[in-house]
Amino acid sequence: MTSRLLIFGLLVVSCSLALASDPSPLQDFCVADQNSRVLVNGVVCKDAKLAQPDDFFFSGLQLMGNTSNAVGSAVTPVTVTELPGLNTLGISMARIDFAPWGINPPHTHPRATEILTVLEGSLQVGFVTSNPENRLITKVLRKGDVFVFPVGLIHFQKNVGNGYAVAIAALSSQNPGVITIANAVFGSNPDIAADILAKAFQVDIGVVYQIQSKF
Numbered sequence: 001m002t003s004r005l006l007i008f009g010l011l012v013v014s015c016s017l018a019l020a021s022d023p024s025p026l027q028d029f030c031v032a033d034q035n036s037r038v039l040v041n042g043v044v045c046k047d048a049k050l051a052q053p054d055d056f057f058f059s060g061l062q063l064m065g066n067t068s069n070a071v072g073s074a075v076t077p078v079t080v081t082e083l084p085g086l087n088t089l090g091i092s093m094a095r096i097d098f099a100p101w102g103i104n105p106p107h108t109h110p111r112a113t114e115i116l117t118v119l120e121g122s123l124q125v126g127f128v129t130s131n132p133e134n135r136l137i138t139k140v141l142r143k144g145d146v147f148v149f150p151v152g153l154i155h156f157q158k159n160v161g162n163g164y165a166v167a168i169a170a171l172s173s174q175n176p177g178v179i180t181i182a183n184a185v186f187g188s189n190p191d192i193a194a195d196i197l198a199k200a201f202q203v204d205i206g207v208v209y210q211i212q213s214k215f
């Protein structure tokens, strides 16, 4: 009996370690009820009988994002926030626009792998493996090329052309989350103390103040 309990315990532990992606749905769909005040892991379902075609619909990815910003890119997300029918389905997408030579700066999605395809233009893309190797895996993509960014790893894209570039990304979570490295590290609220960042980045504290002032 004790050993059965032990095996059961080990199974529970190993299952919870293996389930790193969104849980599978237990019904056909669970359209997000954004007005519910109940907090769950995901969003509460609205009554399935009240579901409408528009709950499974989003319009607007034909529109170019506004890339007039410091990095020269714009992400138009289609996650559970924009498309309530995505709730519990473990998937979402985004359109990414790039001004000439614009970048989508180094960032990570804590809850999703991303698969990206180039619709227009050429992109240099890359991701960095975890410690201790921190190996950069990078490639130049052209129209129609596809690249995958494994879950959690820091990745980026850069338009390596004189024209606009467009990509579509699919992500393995209804709510992938985004951590933009520069903003999280140098633009947190409140600030991470400058002496901590100076030691972490091995630079003079003045350099930290200068970078913090940009965020």
Ligand SMILES: *[C@@H]1O[C@H](CO)[C@@H](O)[C@H](O)[C@H]1NC(C)=O
Pocket (backbone or CB within 6 Å): 066, 067, 068, 069
């Ligand atoms: C694009 O964003 C810039 C900077 O925020 C703004 O000045 C400009 O009006 C926007 N352009 C359009 C077409 O919305």
